[in-house]
Amino acid sequence: MRMPVTAAQTVGPFFSIGLNGRLAPPPRPPQPLMTGCIRDGDGAPVRDAVLEVWTLANPHAVHFQRTATNDGGVFAWALGEDSTALLELTGCWTVLLFLRGLLRPLLTRVYLPSHLPPAHDLVWSRIPLARRATLIAQEIPSAVPAYRWDIHLQSTLDGSAETAFFDCASAE
Amino acid sequence: MNAQRIFDRARADTQPPLCYPPYTSTAKRAPLEPLIPIPPTALELGSPLVPLHTCPALCDLTQAGRAPPLGERIIVSGHVTDEDGKPLVGVLIELWQANAAGRYKHLHDTHDAPIDPHFEGSGAVVTDADGAYRFITIKPGAYPWRNHPNAWRPAHLHFSVFGACLLTRLVTQMYFPGDPLLAHDPIFMSIANRAARERLVAPLDWSLTVPEFGLGYRFDIVLGGRSGTPGEQA
Numbered sequence: 001m002r003m004p005v006t007a008a009q010t011v012g013p014f015f016s017i018g019l020n021g022r023l024a025p026p027p028r029p030p031q032p033l034m035t036g037c038i039r040d041g042d043g044a045p046v047r048d049a050v051l052e053v054w055t056l057a058n059p060h061a062v063h064f065q066r067t068a069t070n071d072g073g074v075f076a077w078a079l080g081e082d083s084t085a086l087l088e089l090t091g092c093w094t095v096l097l098f099l100r101g102l103l104r105p106l107l108t109r110v111y112l113p114s115h116l117p118p119a120h121d122l123v124w125s126r127i128p129l130a131r132r133a134t135l136i137a138q139e140i141p142s143a144v145p146a147y148r149w150d151i152h153l154q155s156t157l158d159g160s161a162e163t164a165f166f167d168c169a170s171a172e
Numbered sequence: 173m174n175a176q177r178i179f180d181r182a183r184a185d186t187q188p189p190l191c192y193p194p195y196t197s198t199a200k201r202a203p204l205e206p207l208i209p210i211p212p213t214a215l216e217l218g219s220p221l222v223p224l225h226t227c228p229a230l231c232d233l234t235q236a237g238r239a240p241p242l243g244e245r246i247i248v249s250g251h252v253t254d255e256d257g258k259p260l261v262g263v264l265i266e267l268w269q270a271n272a273a274g275r276y277k278h279l280h281d282t283h284d285a286p287i288d289p290h291f292e293g294s295g296a297v298v299t300d301a302d303g304a305y306r307f308i309t310i311k312p313g314a315y316p317w318r319n320h321p322n323a324w325r326p327a328h329l330h331f332s333v334f335g336a337c338l339l340t341r342l343v344t345q346m347y348f349p350g351d352p353l354l355a356h357d358p359i360f361m362s363i364a365n366r367a368a369r370e371r372l373v374a375p376l377d378w379s380l381t382v383p384e385f386g387l388g389y390r391f392d393i394v395l396g397g398r399s400g401t402p403g404e405q406a
Contacts, residue, residue: 014330153201154201
């Protein structure tokens with residue numbers, strides 16, 4: 001008998017009480033890092049977001065890192081010493097985003113301009129051409145690899161495009 | 173193992189929508205473009221190497237302070253299974269909540285209710301060999317929020333649950349039976365399917381209730397994913 005999956009609810013504004021005990025240590029320069037700002041439909045920074053970053057460690061297991069935005073809506077996660085090797089394996093970082101005002105999490109990905117997937121890639125090929133740029137991080141000039149990737153929950157009047165978000169399931 | 177599992181798209185009315193106007197924060201925070209359907213890859217199906225630290229299968233939130241917190245002591249317990257009813261062992265559950273007065277121990281909670289110095293409001297457990305977990309805590313209070321005039325959240329516990337992979341990740345809230353605020357709460361009411369939302373209301377359970385100690389509430393959690401035979405795979 002199939003049992004119905006428990007419904008999701010928002011993480012709310014006070015998640016740090018329960019979730020911050022397992023935050024990954026913040027990146028410390030000169031550690032390679034990914035950073036950016038999360039903004040809402042008014043362009044306002046989202047100061048109460050949790051990002052869970054899932055990266056392929058080997059074909060059967062994923063690294064998991066949790067980070068949260070600060071009062072400026074800015075997040076950062078360390079790419080780790082093995083990030084280049086990981087990137088060869090996975091090509092991207094998968095991100096689950098939780099925040100007040102989201103009744104269920106958003107799923108997205110970030111790619112590096114130097115490691116874009118081939119045209120036939122199972123996921124990349126499904127993303128409309130016009131929206132792919134929202135998933136490509138920009139290199140920050142730096143002695144170590146550092147990238148910037150901003151997340152826009154909605155398009156804004158100043159021309160920022162809504163980040164591409166996914167719905168992932170194996171059965172239609 | 174995971175590669176053989178099937179993850180269905182949820183029936184639309186059994187999960188909340190992204191945009192739900194009665195919950196006003198969704199207006200500027202929920203994406204407006206349709207989600208892009210993608211098939212799961214190794215990234216979405218791989219087992220997470222989650223830093224569990226050392227979480228026991230029982231967590232007592234009333235023991236975190238130097239003295240017991242104020243409020244009604246309760247037991248919250250249940251099983252975590254997949255859609256086939258198979259117990260999920262070693263699943264990390266994180267819990268956070270307001271205190272008995274309806275106040276979170278958080279810098280940004282400005283509700284004028286007392287902070288309880290003996291209550292942090294957070295706990296974590298890992299399910300045991302039967303997929304079971306158990307928390308001892310206090311019943312949280314209702315509290316006001318600014319969603320609409322005179323808006324009050326029903327008493328609730330926040331749950332975060334890890335399953336076998338990214339696709340089973342669940343963050344939800346548990347509610348208490350008979351709460352008159354439920355029907356007025358846009359977060360609870362965002363789940364259109366009545367049975368689906370009432371599954372978030374944990375019934376009083378005499379088998380979990382400990383005499384002379386505390387009432388027990390049962391909150392069973394079902395994570396996405398079912399076993400499939402190869403012929404069923406898309």
